[in-house]
Amino acid sequence: MPKKTLKLATFNVNGINTRLQNLLRWLEVEQPDVVALQELKATDTAFPRAEIEAAGYGAIWQGQQSWNGVALLGRDTEPVESRRGLPWDPADTQSRYLEAAIHGVVVASLYLPNGNPQPGPKFDYKLGWMQRLNRHSRSLVELPHPVVLMGDFNVIPTDDDVYDPKSWKKDALIQPETRKAFSELLQQGWTDALRDVFGQERVYTFWDYFRHHAERDRGLRIDHLLLNRKLAGGLKEAGVDRWVRLEPHASDHAPTWVKVTI
DNA sequence: ATGGCTGGCGACGCCAGA
Numbered sequence: 001m002p003k004k005t006l007k008l009a010t011f012n013v014n015g016i017n018t019r020l021q022n023l024l025r026w027l028e029v030e031q032p033d034v035v036a037l038q039e040l041k042a043t044d045t046a047f048p049r050a051e052i053e054a055a056g057y058g059a060i061w062q063g064q065q066s067w068n069g070v071a072l073l074g075r076d077t078e079p080v081e082s083r084r085g086l087p088w089d090p091a092d093t094q095s096r097y098l099e100a101a102i103h104g105v106v107v108a109s110l111y112l113p114n115g116n117p118q119p120g121p122k123f124d125y126k127l128g129w130m131q132r133l134n135r136h137s138r139s140l141v142e143l144p145h146p147v148v149l150m151g152d153f154n155v156i157p158t159d160d161d162v163y164d165p166k167s168w169k170k171d172a173l174i175q176p177e178t179r180k181a182f183s184e185l186l187q188q189g190w191t192d193a194l195r196d197v198f199g200q201e202r203v204y205t206f207w208d209y210f211r212h213h214a215e216r217d218r219g220l221r222i223d224h225l226l227l228n229r230k231l232a233g234g235l236k237e238a239g240v241d242r243w244v245r246l247e248p249h250a251s252d253h254a255p256t257w258v259k260v261t262i
Numbered sequence: 263a264t265g266g267c268t269g270g271c272g273a274c275g276c277c278a279g280a
Contacts, residue, residue: 014268014269018268018269018270039279041269065270066270066271066278067278114278114279114280115280116278116279116280154280168280208267208268208280210265210267211266211267213267252268252279252280
């Protein structure tokens, strides 16, 4: 079968309705084939289905009032849903995980809990969620099909992934327990695509709204695309559409992507 | 060491984000 090239992207939109024009403009300019969205901050009925369809994308979503919410988009195709929510905790009602087959790739859109303040119950929830993710991901990494886990992981993997590690010392995103859980996930056999492509070079995906951090490129790398063995062999390029972060009324995250052949 | 910014909720201040 002839190989095809796909652009797979993840974007924490920080409110899909608040930032719909930013999202639509990015889709039009960059034309990704597969998109994972996080932080919809919208209920299921408030999802802007018509506008997304008019832009040329099929979509599935898992909304929630006020917070969280994840979605998957396929350019000129309807995602085929394979999972909604992580297994093993029926009491967890937060909308943070959605999985589907799109253009021949198994794709997860995940919004890992922030976990602040730490220590405390929110940090415990984060670590528990990571344990469940790692348990579920073991069933995906060795699949003979291409698989990508992408989203806002809320993990700063190393001190090279933050403009100033000292100022984030107490943050849940940088704690040893957080990093250990993420490292254990990678050790299952996942490829951290941005780090693989950029090597030692600095690359960020999030810049907070304070002190003109976006313009000064003082950011964090917390949005990740993890490729299973089958997909990692086809990794060609990776990048961050930082221009989206510099637009008026922007999300605090930028779209982060890979180009792969399958 | 702290607070700086932004948005949702629902009624002006509080919470959550990272």
